[in-house]
Structures are given as C-alpha cells and as structure tokens.
Amino acid sequence: MKPSKLILNGTVGLILLWLIIPVVIVMPMSFSSARFLSFPPPSWSTRWYEAYLASAAWMDATKVSLTLAVLSAVIATVLGTAAAYALNLSGSKLVRNLQVLLFLPVVVPIIITAVGVFVVYANVGLLATMTGLVLANVMLGLPYVVTSVLVGLRKFDPAQEMVSRSLGMNRLRTFFIVVLPQIRPSVISGLLFAFISALDETVVALFISGGENQTLTKRMFTALRDEIDPTIAAISTLLTATSFLVVMLVALSARNDSARVVADDDA
Amino acid sequence: MAISSAVDPSVLHERREQRLILMLLAPALLVVIGLLIVPLCWLAWQSFRQDGGFTLAHYARFVSDDVYWRTFLQTFRIAFVVTVATLLLAYPVAYVAASASRRMSILILAMVILPFWTSVLVRSYAWLILLQRRGLVNSALDGMGLIDQPLILVNNELGTVIATTHILLPFMVLPLYAAMQKIPADLMMAGSSLGGSPAHVFWRVFLPLSLPGVLAGTVLVFVLALGFYITPELLGGGRTYMVSMLVSRNIELYSEWGAASSISVVLLLCVFGIFRLASMIIPFERIMGAR
Numbered sequence: 001m002k003p004s005k006l007i008l009n010g011t012v013g014l015i016l017l018w019l020i021i022p023v024v025i026v027m028p029m030s031f032s033s034a035r036f037l038s039f040p041p042p043s044w045s046t047r048w049y050e051a052y053l054a055s056a057a058w059m060d061a062t063k064v065s066l067t068l069a070v071l072s073a074v075i076a077t078v079l080g081t082a083a084a085y086a087l088n089l090s091g092s093k094l095v096r097n098l099q100v101l102l103f104l105p106v107v108v109p110i111i112i113t114a115v116g117v118f119v120v121y122a123n124v125g126l127l128a129t130m131t132g133l134v135l136a137n138v139m140l141g142l143p144y145v146v147t148s149v150l151v152g153l154r155k156f157d158p159a160q161e162m163v164s165r166s167l168g169m170n171r172l173r174t175f176f177i178v179v180l181p182q183i184r185p186s187v188i189s190g191l192l193f194a195f196i197s198a199l200d201e202t203v204v205a206l207f208i209s210g211g212e213n214q215t216l217t218k219r220m221f222t223a224l225r226d227e228i229d230p231t232i233a234a235i236s237t238l239l240t241a242t243s244f245l246v247v248m249l250v251a252l253s254a255r256n257d258s259a260r261v262v263a264d265d266d267a
Numbered sequence: 268m269a270i271s272s273a274v275d276p277s278v279l280h281e282r283r284e285q286r287l288i289l290m291l292l293a294p295a296l297l298v299v300i301g302l303l304i305v306p307l308c309w310l311a312w313q314s315f316r317q318d319g320g321f322t323l324a325h326y327a328r329f330v331s332d333d334v335y336w337r338t339f340l341q342t343f344r345i346a347f348v349v350t351v352a353t354l355l356l357a358y359p360v361a362y363v364a365a366s367a368s369r370r371m372s373i374l375i376l377a378m379v380i381l382p383f384w385t386s387v388l389v390r391s392y393a394w395l396i397l398l399q400r401r402g403l404v405n406s407a408l409d410g411m412g413l414i415d416q417p418l419i420l421v422n423n424e425l426g427t428v429i430a431t432t433h434i435l436l437p438f439m440v441l442p443l444y445a446a447m448q449k450i451p452a453d454l455m456m457a458g459s460s461l462g463g464s465p466a467h468v469f470w471r472v473f474l475p476l477s478l479p480g481v482l483a484g485t486v487l488v489f490v491l492a493l494g495f496y497i498t499p500e501l502l503g504g505g506r507t508y509m510v511s512m513l514v515s516r517n518i519e520l521y522s523e524w525g526a527a528s529s530i531s532v533v534l535l536l537c538v539f540g541i542f543r544l545a546s547m548i549i550p551f552e553r554i555m556g557a558r
Contacts, residue, residue, distance in 0.1 A: 004465075008359060008362075008363065009363060011359055012359050012360050012375070015356050015359065015360055016360065016375065016378045016379075018433070019378060019379065019382055019433065019436060019437075020378050020381070020382065021397075022382075022390055022393040022394055022397060022433060023381060023382045023385050023389075023390065023393065025393055025396070025397060025403065026389065026392070026393050026396070029396065036401075037396050079294045079295040079298065080295060082291040082292070082294065082295065083291060083292050083294075083295035083296070085291055086287070086288040086289075086291035086292045087292070089284070089287075089288055090284075090285075090288045095288060095292070098292060098296060100551060101296060101299055101300075101304070102295060102296070102299060103551075103555050104299060104303055104304075105299065105303060106555070107490070107538065107539075107542065107555075108303065108307070108494075108535065108538070109493065109494025109510075109511060109534055109535070109538060110494060110496060110511075111494060111496045111511035111514050111515060111531075112307070112310070112494070112514065112531045112534065112535060113303060115306075115310070115514060115515075115518060115527060115531065116302070116303060116305075116306025116307055116309070116310060117302050117303075117306065118518075119306050119309060119310075120301070120302060120305065120306050135298065135302065136302060138298055139298045139299055139302045139303060142295055142298065142299065143555075146295070147555070171287070193384075196384055199386075200385075200386035200387065200388065200389075202386075202387070202388045202497055203496050203497065217386070217388055220388060220392075221388060221497065221501075224388075224392060224395070224501055225500075225501070232392060233392075233396075236386075236389040236392055236393070239385075239386050239389055240385050240386070240389055243381070243384045243385045243386065244381060244385075246384065247377075247380060247381055247384050251377075
C-alpha cells in the first residue's frame with residue numbers, strides 16, 4: 001500500500017473510531033459498581049439495571065414509551081404508505097408540492113414543532129395524553145415512512161399492477177396481492193425507523209408528555225439536568241441496543257429482498 | 268346517449284384517479300397540517316400581537332435586546348464551525364467508502380449508520396461522561412502525561428461543538444457517499460491515463476463531481492445545527508445559549524408567547540431561506556435523500 005493511501009485509511013479509521021466510541025462507551029460503564037462513572041469501572045455489577053427494574057417510575061415511563069412507539073409506528077406506516085403510493089401515482093406539480101409538506105416535520109426545527117404541538121394540544125385538551133403523544137409521533141415518523149416506501153415503489157415495475165388490473169382485480173386487491181409483497185422491505189424499514197424515531201423522541205415529549213404519560217426520554221432528560229445518575233447509563237444501553245437491533249433488522253430485510261430478486265432472476 | 272357522450276371517458280377516469288390520489292394523501296396531510304402548519308401560522312400571527320392589538324415590539328427586540336442577537340450570533344457560529352468540521356471529517360470517510368471494496372464499504376457505512384440511529388439524548392449523555400472533569404478524555408490525556416490539570420471540555424461551547432459535530436457527522440457522510448458513488452471509476456482512470464497525477468485528477472475531476480453531495484450535506488448539517496436543542500442544553504452548562512433554548516426559556520420560564528413566536532418565525536425563515544437557496548442548485552428531494 002502506498003504511504004499516502006496508508007495515511008488516508010488510517011485517518012478514516014480514527015474518524016470511524018471517534019464516531020463509534022461514544023455510542024458504545026456507555027455500555028461498559030452501565031455495568032460499573034461505582035456511583036461515579038469512571039472508565040474502566042472499578043468492578044462490575046448489575047446494580048444500575050436492578051435499580052432501573054425496581055423503580056416504578058422508570059418502569060411506567062418505559063411502558064409509556066414502548067406503547068407510544070409501537071402505536072405511532074404502525075399508524076405512521078399505514079398513513080405514510082398510502083401517501084407514498086399516491087405520490088408515486090401522480091405526476092402533477094401540485095402533488096409534488098404536497099410531498100414537500102410531508103417532509104416538513106424533519107425540516108422545521110424540533111423546538112418549534114414542540115411549541116406548536118403544545119399550543120394545539122393546550123387548546124384541544126390533548127396535553128399529557130397517550131393519544132396526543134401518538135399523534136405527534138405519527139407526524140414525526142411520516143417522513144421516514146414516505147421516503148422509504150417511495151424508494152421501494154420506484155424500483156417496482158408498474159406494468160405488473162396494470163396487468164393485474166386488466167385481469168379484473170380491483171385496485172385495493174391489486175395493492176395487497178401484487179404491490180405490497182414487492183415493496184414489503186421498504187415498508188418494514190419505514191415502520192422500524194418510525195418506531196426508533198418515536199422511542200428516541202425527546203423534545204416534543206418534554207412539552208406535551210407529563211403526569212401518567214411521561215416518556216422515558218423526558219424522564220431521562222430531566223434527571224440528567226440535575227445529576228449524572230448511573231441508572232441512566234443502564235437505560236441508555238438498552239436504548240442503544242434497541243437501535244442496533246432495529247438497524248440490523250432493516251439490513252436483514254433489505255438483504256432478503258435482494259436475495260429474492262436474484263432468485264427470481266435465476267428462475 | 269347524448270349525456271354520456273358529452274363526458275369523455277378518459278376525463279372521467281382521470282378525475283377518478285385524482286380523487287383516489289387525494290383520498291390516499293388526505294390522512295397524512297391532515298396530521299401534518301393540524302399539528303404543524305396550523306400552529307406555525309398561529310405562531311406567525313402571535314408574533315405580531317400584544318394585548319389584543321398589532322405590534323412590532325417582538326421584532327424590535329432583535330435590535331434593542333442584545334441577548335437576542337448574541338444568541339443568534341452564537342447559534343450561527345456554532346452551526347458554521349460544526350458544518351466545517353463535519354465536512355472535513357466526512358469527506359475522507361465517504362471517499363474511502365465509495366472507492367473501497369463492497370465488503371469494506373458496507374462495514375464503513377454500518378459504522379456511520381449505527382450512531383445515526385442511536386438516540387441524540389444518549390449520545391449527548393455519552394459525551395457528557397467522556398468530557399467531564401474526571402472523564403475518560405481527561406484521564407487518558409493525564410495518563411499519557413500530556414496535561415497537568417484536567418481540561419475544561421464540557422459546560423461550554425467547545426463541548427457543545429464536539430458533541431454536535433459527532434451527532435451530525437452521518438448527515439454529512441451519507442449525501443457525500445451517495446454523490447461519490449455515482450462518479451464512474453473509468454473517469455478517474457481516464458484522467459490518470461491522460462497523464463494527470465492522482466492529486467490533479469482528484470482536484471480536477473473527482474472533487475467537482477462530488478460537489479452536489481457537499482452542498483446537500485452542508486445544507487442539512489447547517490440547518491439541523493441551527494435548531495439543536497438537547498445537546499447544547501446538556502453540554503453547554505448554561506454558558507452556551509442557542510436559539511432553541513431562547514424559545515424554550517421564553518415559554519417555560521416567562522410564558523412570553525410573543526417573544527417565543529417572533530424568535531421561532533425568524534429561525535424558521537432562516538431555515539426555509541437556506542433550503543430555498545440550495546434548491547435553486549439541487550432539488551429539495553435530493554437534499555432530503557428521497558432519491
């Protein structure tokens with residue numbers, strides 16, 4: 001290897017290390033026996049996980065976060081898939097502009113979104129409710145689903161849909177029997193990303209969650225402002241593990257898809 | 268049959284198609300309109316109101332109150348530094364990922380995507396642990412005998428910049444990689460076979476062709492950094508004051524809706540303005556990675 005190439009690869013290796021270390025460093029620290037988070041930990045223990053599991057407040061917050069993440073991911077996937085299908089169907093300029101509207105939730109700074117949702121909920125009485133939390137996270141998850149499904153639809157051959165409909169199948173049946181199975185990996189990716197987005201969402205939750213419906217991230221953020229409690233290291237590890245799992249599932253679903261395409265080509 | 272022949276069946280079909288498209292889009296649009304567009308309009312309206320009348324007082328503060336423009340200045344400075352830092356770090360990563368073997372590039376991309384999908388809160392917390400007075404970074408530097416006293420890396424602007432750069436790096440790498448991947452390897456080969464040195468080929472061929480990715484990444488990172496909230500709140504230690512924090516303080520502490528609204532409107536105009544400028548060069552959808 002030429003020296004210039006060696007330097008380049010070495011630099012990139014270091015950057016990647018810098019990128020990954022802060023993500024994984026919390027894991028060993030969460031198994032520390034000490035109150036003060038030092039590295040390496042003086043000795044290993046699971047006391048912070050036990051503290052997390054024993055705390056009713058943390059458990060309630062976890063339940064709220066998981067419920068809201070599952071519900072909003074499912075709803076965002078249904079709404080987002082329908083929207084992506086419509087966007088793909090239409091070539092009109094008006095509809096293209098509507099597409100920009102659907103991307104707004106990722107463009108608008110999250111604090112402004114949070115304030116806005118807070119105002120709406122204060123007026124309609126949705127503050128500190130599960131319905132309110134789910135709706136807000138459906139909105140935030142929509143861009144992920146729409147993007148992901150649109151990518152899938154662009155790869156899909158529309159002639160197949162036409163054939164199916166010319167053979168007398170109606171639009172709805174065609175969608176479920178012909179289209180959906182082929183774009184399934186994109187839909188699943190969208191679903192998983194919407195799930196993670198809702199599970200990790202913090203800023204909107206700071207404004208609209210509360211009382212019985214306080215999310216895990218809100219509780220973590222509030223606790224962090226006061227002190228560095230090692231219980232949060234344990235919870236962070238669990239959240240990170242969930243993210244890793246989800247990314248792996250997405251990769252797996254994408255790989256199965258390309259494997260199937262290859263198999264189809266061979267047949 | 269005069270009536271039915273008056274309406275062309277293809278027009279009828281077209282109309283049905285339009286109706287279907289609207290029906291499918293409606294639920295998603297309603298959510299976004301109800302929870303985002305309507306409140307944004309309300310904020311814009313509120314920013315001109317005080318005691319039931321019209322006022323420009325909330326905007327006048329941008330001139331009279333130095334907290335306002337100092338906060339905006341600090342926010343833009345942080346966003347700028349973060350954008351330059353991510354670009355410098357991301358470019359070599361994306362370059363190696365785009366030119367490496369398939370296996371290697373998947374590995375590199377995995378190391379970029381995993382942090383991308385890890386909670387911002389968790390990553391900010393990790394940096395808090397790493398950078399604190401007796402944190403890993405200080406003890407490592409001390410162990411190597413490089414410092415006598417722990418460096419103050421957190422509870423200031425430096426800590427905020429480090430963590431924000433880390434969190435936004437994937438947003439730079441991914442568009443860069445997407446643009447670089449489209450550059451045909453033959454073109455580079457042609458360049459060098461015509462006698463160009465590798466450095467020359469890079470500057471004259473590769474770099475210009477990667478510019479759409481540079482622009483997309485730059486816009487995305489800059490805009491996201493402008494609106495950052497959690498990271499400066501946790502790592503800024505009260506000394507780093509970004510626009511988002513100004514918005515939240517005005518509501519949480521003072522219930523100053525007029526002030527919070529005018530700040531939101533100005534921040535939003537900055538964001539939209541930047542996107543608008545960028546979309547004159549490359550389409551919005553490409554910035555968002557939809558294609």
